[in-house]
Structure formats: structure tokens, C-alpha cells
Amino acid sequence: xxxxxxxxxxxxxxxxxxxxxxxxxxxxxxxxxxxxxxxxxxxxxxxxxxxxxxxxxxxxxxxxxxxxxxxxxxxxxxxxxxxxxxxxxxxxxxxxxxxxxxxxxxxxxxxxxxxxxxxxxxxxxxxxxxxxxxxxxxxxxxxxxxxxxxxxxxxx
Numbered sequence: 001x002x003x004x005x006x007x008x009x010x011x012x013x014x015x016x017x018x019x020x021x022x023x024x025x026x027x028x029x030x031x032x033x034x035x036x037x038x039x040x041x042x043x044x045x046x047x048x049x050x051x052x053x054x055x056x057x058x059x060x061x062x063x064x065x066x067x068x069x070x071x072x073x074x075x076x077x078x079x080x081x082x083x084x085x086x087x088x089x090x091x092x093x094x095x096x097x098x099x100x101x102x103x104x105x106x107x108x109x110x111x112x113x114x115x116x117x118x119x120x121x122x123x124x125x126x127x128x129x130x131x132x133x134x135x136x137x138x139x140x141x142x143x144x145x146x147x148x149x150x151x152x153x154x155x156x
Contacts, residue, residue: 002033007032009033014025020052020053022074023148028073028132030107032127033126033128035126036112036126037103038070038101041101041114041133042070042072042135043070044069045153045154045155045156046067046153047154049061049152052147052149052150054150056144060079063079066081066082067153068153070101076098076114077098078095078098078123095116095117096119098116099123100114100118101113101114106124112125122142132152133150133153
């Protein structure tokens with residue numbers, strides 16, 4: 001595992017890029033990060049996505065996505081969006097409901113995962129530092145062939 005200072009530096013470098021990032025580069029970064037627990041996720045998070053050329057790139061921007069809020073394992077709000085006045089709301093239409101949190105195995109490691117209520121989609125998380133996570137959206141409703149959607153969250 002990479003220490004958090006090195007992970008943070010790499011995260012800043014990746015999120016500062018203006019062009020597309022190769023899936024393989026994000027996969028390599030993911031492999032260096034530590035899994036997280038459900039307790040680590042609890043709170044409000046602001047998010048963004050990595051531009052990889054995935055078919056879903058831009059979807060969250062069109063929703064005016066702010067991030068995610070995790071109140072408990074049974075109460076996760078995956079699509080906290082901003083309305084025209086800048087007020088936050090849980091967009092339950094876009095993914096047919098909200099979500100719950102589970103510990104799941106992904107790529108040989110058990111890590112906290114958000115499971116959408118209304119779609120066959122799972123968001124897996126790993127820790128960059130105490131206030132930052134890398135996420136991979138996985139599942140039937142999220143794959144672009146065999147490609148995942150990569151995103152990030154920073155604690156508010």
C-alpha cells in the first residue's frame with residue numbers, strides 16, 4: 001500500500017489533468033490504496049469523475065451532481081445534486097432510488113461498497129487519505145463493455 005502523502009500527491013496530479021486518463025493508470029492507482037470500512041464512509045462527500053472516455057462520462061455533470069451522503073449502512077444517498085438555486089437534494093429518479101452500504105469483495109479485497117436500490121450497480125471505495133476516496137462504479141448497469149467508471153470523493 002502507498003503511504004497517504006504519496007497517494008494524495010498522485011490523486012492531486014490525476015484530478016488536475018485536463019485530458020483523458022487511461023483506465024490502466026487508474027487501475028494501478030487503485031491497487032496501491034487501502035480498502036475502507038462502512039464507518040469511514042459516514043458523512044457528506046463532494047465528488048467528481050475521471051475522464052476516461054467511458055460511455056457514462058458526463059452523466060453526473062448533466063445531473064448537477066454534488067456528491068454522496070452516507071448517514072448509515074441502510075441510508076446512503078448516492079446522487080446528491082444541486083437544484084437551480086444551489087440547494088442539495090437526493091436525486092432518486094436518475095438511478096431509481098437511493099442505496100445501502102455493504103462490505104464486498106472486489107478485485108480480491110473486501111472494501112466498503114455502495115449498492116444502489118434500483119439498479120444493478122455497486123460503487124467500491126478505497127482510501128486516498130482520511131478525507132479522500134477513489135471510487136469504481138461496477139455492475140451490469142455501469143459497465144462500458146468491460147470498462148468501469150472511475151470517480152473520487154472528498155469529505156465536506
